[in-house]
Amino acid sequence: MLSTHDRRAGGIVIALLLATIILVASAWSRGTEYDEDYSVFLAAGVPRPVWPAGVFSPSDVQHLFAGHSTMGSIATDLRRTDVHPPLYFWTVAAWRGVVGTGLFETRLLSVLYSVAALLGVAKLARLCGVPPVASVLITIGCYGFAYTGSIARGFALAQLCVIWGTVLTLLAVRQEHAVAGPAARPAARPRDVAIACAGGVVLGLASFTNYLAAFGGVGALCWLLLTQWRRYPVWLAAGIGFAAILPLDLYFFAAQRGSRTGQFPPFHLLPSLGRLGKYTAANIFGGLPLYVGHAGGIVLGGLLVLGMAGLLALVALRWRRIGIGRARLLLAMAALATPVGLLLLGFVFNNTPIELRYVAFAMPFLALLVAGSLASLPPPAGYRVLIALLCLQALSLLGMMTRPETMQPQAQTARAAAGLERPGALVLVPYGNDGVGVLAAFVREAPASMRLLSVALNTDPAALRRRAGPASRVILVLLGLDGDSKATLPQMLRAFRGVPCWTQGPTGFDTIAFDRSRAC
Structure with a gap:
C-alpha cells in the first residue's frame, strides 16, 4: 500500500528537499510580480515612493527598494495605504534586515514558510492516516501552492498558519475521539484545552496575515464544534483563541475598508461557480493549456477539468476508506471552507473575490484527500494514478518557471x-x-x-x-x-x-x- 512506504521518515525528508528546490527555483526564475513591491516598499518605509519628475535610471532609485521600516511605521502605513493586515510585513521587514533587500532574498522568506507548511502537511497526514509523502508531493505539485509559496507576499505565511492551526486542532482531540466521536462525555484534560487554545490562536494569525485565510480557520473550528460538542472546554478554548485575534484584524480592516473599491467584478452565482472551478483546476494543474496554442488549449483545458472532476469523484467514491474516522471530515471541511467562504463573501458584498491565490488556501487539504483516496486503491492502480498526476504537475511547475504565459509581463x-x-x-x-x-x-x-x-x-x-x-x-x-x-x-x-x-x-x-x- 502507498501508506506503508509513505510512513518512512526518509521519504518525507526527500519530498521536503525536492519541494525546497522547486520553490527556490521558482523564486529565482520568475520576474517581478505587480504586488510584490507593495511588500518591499512597506518593509522599506516608503509605501508609495516619490519617483523623480524628470529622466532617471534604475540605479538612481535603488535606495527606494533598500530601506528599513519599523513595526509601528508599517502598521500606520498599512492602515493608511493598503488593504492587508500586518503580520507578514512585520516578518519580512525583519527578514530583510538579516538576509538582504534583494527581491530573491525577500522571496526566500516565503519559501521558508512554505517548507514549514509542508512539514505541517506531513504531520497532518500522519494524524489523519493518509500517506505523508504522497500528500507533500501532491501539495507542492499544485501550481497555486508553489506560486504563492515563492513570491514576496503573505500567502505562504497565511497557509502555514492555517495548516499548523489545523494540526493543533486535531492534536487537541484524543485519537479515539477523532476516530469515533464522543459517545459519552469524556473529560477534557488541561493539555487538550491548552493545545486547542493554541490552535485557535494560530488559525487566527492566518487571518492577521491575510483576511481571507480566516475561512480555513473557520472550517477547522466548525469541525471541532461538530464532532466534539460534548467536550465544550476544548472547542470553547479554540474559539476563544481564534476570537482573540479578531480585534486586531478589525483595527486594520476598519481603516482600510474603503480602499480599492471596484477591485473585483460584481457577483453573479453561475459565473462565480465557473470561475471557482477554473481556478481550482488551475491550482492543481497550472497553466498547461496555455502552452499548446488556442485550439489545443481548449481541448487540453477540457481534459484537465475532467481530470479534476475525476479526482473529486474518486475522493467521494473512496470516502469511507480515506484515513481514519472523523479526521477525514476535518480535511473535507477545511478544503471546502475557502471556496464556500469566497462565494458567501461575494454574495454579501456583491463582488467576486475568487482568484487563484485565494483558492490556493484549500489545496493542501484537497491534496491530503486525494492522497488518501489513491492509497485506498489496489497498489497498481493507486501508483499509476499518482504517478500520472505528479507528472502532469511537474510539467506545470516547469512551465511556471520557464514559460512567459504564466508570468506577468x-x-x-x-x-x-x-x-x-x-x-x-x-x-x-x-x-x-x-x-x-x-x-x-x-x-x-x-x-x-x-x-x-x-x-x-x-x-x-x-x-x-x-x-x-x-x-x-x-x-x-x-x-x-x-x-x-x-x-x-x-x-x-x-x-x-x-x-x-x-x-x-x-x-x-x-x-x-x-x-x-x-x-x-
Whole structure:
C-alpha cells in the first residue's frame, strides 16, 4: 500500500528537499510580480515612493527598494495605504534586515514558510492516516501552492498558519475521539484545552496575515464544534483563541475598508461557480493549456477539468476508506471552507473575490484527500494514478518557471525595451495607479543604466513630447496592468503617432519605438 512506504521518515525528508528546490527555483526564475513591491516598499518605509519628475535610471532609485521600516511605521502605513493586515510585513521587514533587500532574498522568506507548511502537511497526514509523502508531493505539485509559496507576499505565511492551526486542532482531540466521536462525555484534560487554545490562536494569525485565510480557520473550528460538542472546554478554548485575534484584524480592516473599491467584478452565482472551478483546476494543474496554442488549449483545458472532476469523484467514491474516522471530515471541511467562504463573501458584498491565490488556501487539504483516496486503491492502480498526476504537475511547475504565459509581463517588457535601446533613447513607462505595481516592477527588471521617464494619467501629449527633450528615440512601454496605466497608454501613443518629426520605428513585446526625424 502507498501508506506503508509513505510512513518512512526518509521519504518525507526527500519530498521536503525536492519541494525546497522547486520553490527556490521558482523564486529565482520568475520576474517581478505587480504586488510584490507593495511588500518591499512597506518593509522599506516608503509605501508609495516619490519617483523623480524628470529622466532617471534604475540605479538612481535603488535606495527606494533598500530601506528599513519599523513595526509601528508599517502598521500606520498599512492602515493608511493598503488593504492587508500586518503580520507578514512585520516578518519580512525583519527578514530583510538579516538576509538582504534583494527581491530573491525577500522571496526566500516565503519559501521558508512554505517548507514549514509542508512539514505541517506531513504531520497532518500522519494524524489523519493518509500517506505523508504522497500528500507533500501532491501539495507542492499544485501550481497555486508553489506560486504563492515563492513570491514576496503573505500567502505562504497565511497557509502555514492555517495548516499548523489545523494540526493543533486535531492534536487537541484524543485519537479515539477523532476516530469515533464522543459517545459519552469524556473529560477534557488541561493539555487538550491548552493545545486547542493554541490552535485557535494560530488559525487566527492566518487571518492577521491575510483576511481571507480566516475561512480555513473557520472550517477547522466548525469541525471541532461538530464532532466534539460534548467536550465544550476544548472547542470553547479554540474559539476563544481564534476570537482573540479578531480585534486586531478589525483595527486594520476598519481603516482600510474603503480602499480599492471596484477591485473585483460584481457577483453573479453561475459565473462565480465557473470561475471557482477554473481556478481550482488551475491550482492543481497550472497553466498547461496555455502552452499548446488556442485550439489545443481548449481541448487540453477540457481534459484537465475532467481530470479534476475525476479526482473529486474518486475522493467521494473512496470516502469511507480515506484515513481514519472523523479526521477525514476535518480535511473535507477545511478544503471546502475557502471556496464556500469566497462565494458567501461575494454574495454579501456583491463582488467576486475568487482568484487563484485565494483558492490556493484549500489545496493542501484537497491534496491530503486525494492522497488518501489513491492509497485506498489496489497498489497498481493507486501508483499509476499518482504517478500520472505528479507528472502532469511537474510539467506545470516547469512551465511556471520557464514559460512567459504564466508570468506577468514586466520582465519580458523590460528586456524588449532594452533590445530597442540605442544612444540617446528614452523609455516612457506609465505611472499606473500609484507608482508601485507597474512602474516599480519595470524599474526593478530594467537595466541599471536605462533612461526612464514616468508618465502619469492625463498627461497632455504635447507636454509629454516636451518632457522627452532631445531624445532621438522614445520607447513606449505599453503595460496596461491597472486602471490608470490602461488609460495612460492611448495618451502616450497620441503624443508620437502621426505627429510631425516622429516616425514609428521597431516594436517589441509590449513596446513600440518612435524615432525623431533628423530635420527636427
